[in-house]
Amino acid sequence: MEYYTTAYSASKTSATIAIKQTSIEFGITPETDESLPNPAELFLGSFSSCILKNVERFSILMHFEYTTAEISVKATRFEKPARMDEINYILKVHSKDNNLNIDLLKKNIEKYGTIYNTIKLSCTINGSIEKISD
Numbered sequence: 001m002e003y004y005t006t007a008y009s010a011s012k013t014s015a016t017i018a019i020k021q022t023s024i025e026f027g028i029t030p031e032t033d034e035s036l037p038n039p040a041e042l043f044l045g046s047f048s049s050c051i052l053k054n055v056e057r058f059s060i061l062m063h064f065e066y067t068t069a070e071i072s073v074k075a076t077r078f079e080k081p082a083r084m085d086e087i088n089y090i091l092k093v094h095s096k097d098n099n100l101n102i103d104l105l106k107k108n109i110e111k112y113g114t115i116y117n118t119i120k121l122s123c124t125i126n127g128s129i130e131k132i133s134d
Contacts, residue, residue: 044073050115058108066095089127094134102129
């Protein structure tokens with residue numbers, strides 16, 4: 001499989017990533033720090049979306065139903081060289097289904113997630129999954 005994106009920026013304003021039929025604006029100046037995501041936040045968003053995509057994928061393969069899933073991600077940045085040093089996440093899966101095996105879901109996410117596996121080569125990832133029965 002191959003993936004393709006394009007991106008462009010305008011001096012002293014912002015930048016945009018074009019992916020298929022979607023555009024994602026991101027900040028490149030201090031003035032946009034509070035209003036637009038920065039590249040590090042987009043990176044963590046990619047990590048989050050990888051995990052959520054795999055929840056959906058494995059709900060089919062593992063035969064469980066869920067209503068929603070949400071993930072919170074926090075990262076620690078190392079200064080020299082500038083890089084992510086540690087990523088921590090909490091994934092909450094809302095489900096009443098007894099077929100939901102949290103341990104197996106976590107194992108599958110960690111084994112088959114493309115972004116997850118790419119990131120774990122360069123930094124520590126710690127995570128937990130909670131089943132929320134509402």
